Amino acid sequence: MATQDSFIGQKNKKDQVYTDPWKMMHEAERTPSFFTGSEIIKEAVRRASCDLMIAYPITPQSEAAALCGELFAEGYIGDYFRGESEFAVMSQCAGAAFGGARVFTTTAGPGTMRAMENFPMWAGARLPIQMIVTCRGINSPLSIQPDTLEISYLMQTGMLVWHAETAQDFYDWILMGYMVSEEPDVHLPLALCCDGFFVTHTKDMVDLTPVDMCLPPYDPYRSPVPCMDMECPPVRMMRDPFVMKSNYISYATHASWQQEVWAAIERSRKHTIRWMNGLIDTENTDADIIIVASGTAVSQSREAIAILEDEGIRVGLLKVKTLRPWPGEEIQEATKNAKHIVIPEFNVTGWLAREVKATVTNNERVHAGPHVCGGMTMPPEIIASEIQTLLGIKTATLAARG
């Protein structure tokens, strides 16, 4: 089989040129375009040389999944169909990736939870599937509104987990995501998360790469495990299946494989830093107060910082881009001089605050909140008010503002 590089310069059946991904993402001319987040997913996938996309309806990702169907009808994706449930869809994605395809899917909230058994399997089988997660509530009674609780479950699966703030993040990271997760020393699935509705259903200016450029196709023979296509000599995989044996060799095999999956997440760090210019973005980290946030909580924090600046309070910002790999050292370094670390989140448990508390020294500095959940918005004022309260400044309650 030809290597990936040998495709560069050639055209696909839609007349797109397989382009050196670095040049495509960093050097090619960008066109500012006004799109919804769902449309941006479609535009990224159009340029991603995907072999298979498997869809299932669940709000708020249904539109993106249907738009990918249009791409298939136009000939940009090898195959596309609607599965019968998220559990089945994620297994169908696994089957396709086992067979050497570049695979794309999208899900949300309860769908993520229904499919959960698949995710450690994807990671363990080293399948570089990309899954967009447009986060929504998973609580009962039923909610379709934004809420990021599902991310905390994904963080323990062995997948790469990134949290996009804007549609621009989304566009770039979908394409960069394949480049990172398909590296032979990584070769792991990626959960690329965003906050549903806020990103998927709002329009934003996004700088797009040229429509006639696309990523080189996936090369399944760079995988650290064999591709299940009967194109390499078949041998018995094991003389003694350790799957269900109770002996030391079995335990050692499973233990070392789990460690290897987590080591692969660590090895993704260098590729991610190169492609995304770091695992975090920071502003004014010399301030006494630093907000650490991910997703749209970052955008709301920016607004809160502007409000506070007007009142003479200087606040820094740390945007967490990747949750797996976890930017522990980066967060430690950026917050080392902060007296207060404030963590606003769109979920009830405060999983980001827990992670940060486990990371920084003197973690009594970490202030978990404000939290909104169940679809509530997070007005910048409540972040500002939380910080003022923390500083002992009296503030009017939101209700009092009328």
Place this chain on the structure above:
Amino acid sequence: MSKERIKIAEELYDIMPPEYQDLVKKATYGNETRGWKDIGTAKELIEEHSLCAGCPESMAFRYILASLPNPEDTVMVGSTGCTSLVFPHVAVHNIHSLFGNQNAIASGLKRALSVRFPDRTKDVVVLAGDGATVDIGLDMTLQAWFRQEKFTTICFDNELYANTGGQESGLMQKGFVAKMAPVGKSFEKVRLPEIARESGCHYIVQCTVSKPNLIEKVIKNAIYVAREIGPTYLQIYTPCILEIGKNSMEGLQEMRDSEKPSERFAYKEFVSEPAKELLAELAAKEKERKAEAKRQLASQTVTV
């Protein structure tokens, strides 16, 4: 995969493991007439297994693997259960991921192989137990059939959950007392072959593994029909001798007793009209091939 790809460089021949040398010398890749009679003479795709002594499932595995028409381009999908103890020994690529999702895996796999190898035949064969096929995985079994996915589903029906120690399953007979059915199973054996027909399968057979030539025929038919037309389903009785209180030597007799015309595993077959046409076409070709071989043999005899 062409047979060329497994050839060993002459200089390295002696240091390759004997099993690999056997694979090159005595494999039946590229042999369209391979079948159960090759067992014992050709390199088998399974030799050792970790099933119980006398387990009918091990016979089924050997016959099925010997009968695959295109093993060099066949990928198998398994599920959790006793079969998952065997697949690591099998010399075709095979996937075990979760319990019950085998037909979903196979759907994605078959489509990926079709996208990647549009001009080649890559067969996908699912082989799973009755718990995986009919209970936990029923949704995905049926949905793959509704979608007319082009692969074969084989269910090893031992009428219970064998690997977890003999619990009630949907394919268990009514009244059978088992774990989790302490007063006997309260409902009838699920009629999956009929459901398969209504769900769009084009070739369906229910039988036992008492006759290897029959297994060879139905496996080949099921794979040819799946390749050209649509989903196919085989439900094969592989009794768990351990859980029904039989001895190692009694598996074969159990199958023979259960396939009598009045018994629940009497041979049953359904073939759709398009599948009938295809099989008739293939049978005619096979007849022609045999006649041609005979003619050639006769002409050689004359020359001698």
